[in-house]
Amino acid sequence: MDADTKHDRTVEDCIKNCKPVTDYVLDSCEAIGHTIVNLFLAVGRLAMFMAQSVLHVFLPPFFPRLIGRQLIDIGYYSLPVVGMTALFTGMVLALQSYTGFARFNAEGAVAGVVVLSVTRELAPVLAGLMVAGRVGAAMAAEIGTMRVTEQIDAMVTLSVNPFKYLIAPRIIAGTLMLPVLVLVGDIIGVFGGYIVSIYNLGFSPGNYLTQTWNMMETIDVVSGLVKAGVFGLVVAMLGCYHGFNSQRGAQGVGAATTNAVVSASILILIFNYILTQVFFS
Amino acid sequence: MTTTTDQTAKQEEKEIPESCKLQLCGVKKSFNSKKVLRGIDLKVPQGQSLVVIGGSGTGKSVMLKCVLGLLHPDEGSIMVDGRETMGLDARDRNRLMKKFGMLFQGAALFDSMKIWENVAFGLVQGRGMDRNDAQAIALEKMKAVGLDEQVGDLYPAELSGGMQKRVGLARAVAANPEILFFDEPTTGLDPIMADVINELIIKSVKELGATALSITHDMASARKIADVIAMIHEGRIIWCGPVGELDHTDNEYVDQFIHGRAEGPITDIIGKAA
Known part of the structure; x- marks a missing residue:
């Protein structure tokens, strides 16, 4: 009897502690979004660096x-x-x-x-x-x-x-x-x-x-x-x-x-x- | 936590002369969500040596880098000779940098250049001086910090830490700057060499008639080179006063720091944060 109760409680706890599927979907979306934003940031930083570098190639002092x-x-x-x-x-x-x-x-x-x-x-x-x-x-x-x-x-x-x-x-x-x-x-x-x-x-x-x-x-x-x-x-x-x-x-x-x-x-x-x-x- | 710091630590302000060489007002700087500087207010009078003390991670180096323009503050004002330096264009910033001399914590010598070329670097590349003239000045400045001519032909890797600091100091003063910055000038040196560097700093500042802003957590060094001491904690200046008042302050943060006690308000905050 005790063992059954314990088993039921464990199952209940698991269900309570489980994250809903929507949470997993949202987490995945967040991770993908984060990656895309970081990619754009990196491209932007590289573009700024390139622009600055090329500018200094043509501007004195040399x-x-x-x-x-x-x-x-x-x-x-x-x-x-x-x-x-x-x-x-x-x-x-x-x-x-x-x-x-x-x-x-x-x-x-x-x-x-x-x-x-x-x-x-x-x-x-x-x-x-x-x-x-x-x-x-x-x-x-x-x-x-x-x-x-x-x-x-x-x-x-x-x-x-x-x-x-x-x-x-x-x-x-x-x-x-x-x-x-x-x-x-x-x-x-x-x-x-x-x-x-x-x-x-x-x-x-x-x-x-x-x-x-x-x-x-x-x-x-x-x-x-x-x-x-x-x-x-x-x-x-x-x-x-x-x-x-x-x-x-x-x-x-x-x-x-x-x-x-x-x-x-x-x-x-x-x-x-x-x-x-x-x-x- | 910050509010408690503000309430308990009363800022003791010394009377500042009118001629203020360097002034920071409400300087704030964050890295992502981490607020490092939370509103720095500081005045460095003309010809004085101000030392900022504080524990590791309190924002000392970030403050110095903001003043030097190596980092851009999020808010606030940094004035040099009464002129705002925030948002300067490249040409004005370059002109401003000519007033500055900086001794870095690790000396930051250019390892691909000879010692004399390191000292003369700012003169040759920054100011367009002839190499021979710059070499003569470099050797003179090296002599002033106790380095003989033979050292000039060596490379930084061939020198000890103390000698590298001397070279760094010679490079910082080579162009006779108006404001000198020292970032942990005695860190990593033995006590005798640390004292030698302190003496050289005092001598260089006096000879140039320069204004000096240093950051350190070496109290012996701070007491020796400072006219005025300020303490930074959690990104704010929580105490500022003449070096003679340091031992008589009732500020418990300063008291704990200068006596190096493990227990006190600073440690409590660190403990709670952990």
């Missing part, structure tokens, strides 16, 4: 010495990684396209496929991703560390605008140097395809070069360089943004670095689609 240092950091020191990526991508592309085209007796199209793929897509996208990993992460970590150790605050108290001193030189250098890197990457990538085609697949050097030259148009290279400029801007902007807004010490700097690389990589892929649509639709 820091040519710092711009020069960033050009070297982003451009010169990224050359090995971009060069290696382009070289092996061109080589693999030649091998794979040859294997595929051989099934349709279309081996002659290898040179064209290599040059178009490298100049239009692979060099800009892979260089952008590589620079996002190397430079975007370094920017976020450096500026983030400066933020959490109050170096940026110190800069403000010394009458130096951090947007002009830290952000603008990086954005200028990122936007200018990625096209240069991609141009070098184009040449190295095509050269990689040439090496494999000539020494591994037995193509005639003269024919290969003629086909490459005939297939390539100005728009192929230009579209790749425009993409590279946009990707450079995206990498520098997001590296600076996440670093500038990093919080909570070492953990915050780590999170800023990760966010800078991930968000820049995703945006590079999204912008790549948009720009391809604009140029070639």
Whole structure:
């Protein structure tokens, strides 16, 4: 009898303590709404940061010495990684396209496929991703560390605008140097395809070069360089943004670095689609 | 809780001279729902050194950052030389910053630059001074805080905490500012080095004829560098008076704080909140 009463009470308590279904629905709606509001807030903050950064790119004072240092950091020191990526991508592309085209007796199209793929897509996208990993992460970590150790605050108290001193030189250098890197990457990538085609697949050097030259148009290279400029801007902007807004010490700097690389990589892929649509639709 | 604080803690106001260098009126600042500053009223007379004391999390650093323009207060007024500084545009704010010098708690030295470049940074980048001229001034200021020329070519990571604070002080006074701010100047230093920094602060303030606003919870430092002491609690200034009156006040909050007692009104509030 006692056990039954206890059981009844437990069931009653459970029913009393249970939240109505409407509460769960409302909680879910609240969580979704909160996420959407936060998303809009983040986009708004990024837009404000971008507007402020771009404004300071064009307004004096300028820091040519710092711009020069960033050009070297982003451009010169990224050359090995971009060069290696382009070289092996061109080589693999030649091998794979040859294997595929051989099934349709279309081996002659290898040179064209290599040059178009490298100049239009692979060099800009892979260089952008590589620079996002190397430079975007370094920017976020450096500026983030400066933020959490109050170096940026110190800069403000010394009458130096951090947007002009830290952000603008990086954005200028990122936007200018990625096209240069991609141009070098184009040449190295095509050269990689040439090496494999000539020494591994037995193509005639003269024919290969003629086909490459005939297939390539100005728009192929230009579209790749425009993409590279946009990707450079995206990498520098997001590296600076996440670093500038990093919080909570070492953990915050780590999170800023990760966010800078991930968000820049995703945006590079999204912008790549948009720009391809604009140029070639 | 706040009402009790207001009722029990009578603010003892010292007669302030007419020439007020820095004045805060009803400054409020919240972070989301957390109210950090609940209406700060403070006057720093020309040429005086005012030290704000208070426990951790009472709003000292936030108050200082509001004055420096690093944070934007939600309400209130901050006046420098009788001019309102809230809502200044970038150019006027930049002009105002040239009056300020700041020593940060962790010195906040630029770790990618040499020591002399750190000291000369504001002169070269902020005021467009020639690098050689700025280097000469930097070395002179370093000498004034007891650092020799060889230190100038080192990097911040190669210096001890005390030496970094000296560099921070040299950088703060490099451009001969009118108002100096010190954020916990002796935190993390041994008592002897803390006293050396205190002496240097007094010397620098006197030589420049500057007005100083410091925040600290180091009572030895506060007694040494202050002309006037104010105590902040729960985002309000609850006591303000000359340093000599500190030991004779009947304000129980101040009394508990300066004697470092575990029991008293401050601890009761913390206990209740927990």
